[in-house]
Amino acid sequence: MLFGVQRGDSAVFVSSQPREAYTPSTTWPESYAVAEVEFFKYIARQAPPDSLHLKCLQFFSRLVLGFSFSTYAMKTIVMHILNVTPVSTWRRRHLRKRLVFIRDSLHVCVRAKSLNHFIVGNQRFPQDINLPPDVKTIKAYNLFHHLEQQPTAYTQAIHDYEVLHEWFNRIVLDED
Structure with missing residues (x-):
């Protein structure tokens, strides 16, 4: 359990411990976990009954275990x-297309060394x-800033993506 104080009447809390890696020097970092939950509830209210957006998230959260990519x-x-x-477009019949799009989005982010925080700086x-x-x-925080600053981290991320891509193709696309 963490101690947190709500910031006004918003979905942002100040927490007693850092939850995300982007606030290591702050004693009382902001947590956006509640806002993220609220976002998923917002999507669920609009989603069709056979929506697989959470299944896609679960699939990739498990697939990246052991790689340099966090589930976050x-x-x-x-x-x-x-x-x-x-x-x-997240229905059962679109599953492969969504999974490929998520995989390709990871590739674009790794190559660009950039993945903007979803809440901070998100005008949409x-x-x-x-x-x-x-x-x-405020300016969006780049969750992949370490790839810009550390060439070895970038090289590892490229390698991890290539291996992940092969695994993905075997699992999802039945290719060897």
Whole structure:
């Protein structure tokens, strides 16, 4: 259990312990976990009954275990995609297409050495979820900033993506 204080009437809390890696020097970092849960509830209200967006997230959260990609990075990619694609395209018949799109989005982010935080600086965040105004307007934090700063981390991420791509093809596309 963590101690947290709600920031105004928003879905942002100040927490007693850092939950995300992007606030290591802050004594009382902000946590966006509640806002993320609210976002998934927002999507669920719009999603068709056979929506597989959470299954896609679960698949990639398990697939990246043991690689240099965090489950949080995969969740961030999925949230970005959910925020810009109609939820009707997450149905069972679109499963392969969605999984390939998530995989390809990871590739683009690794190559660009950039994955923007989903909430901080996101002008497209749903208005139905209350955030402090400064959270939407400040510059987005790059979750992959370490890939810019550490060449060995970037090389490892490229290698991990190539292996992950092969595994993905074997599992999802039945290719060897």
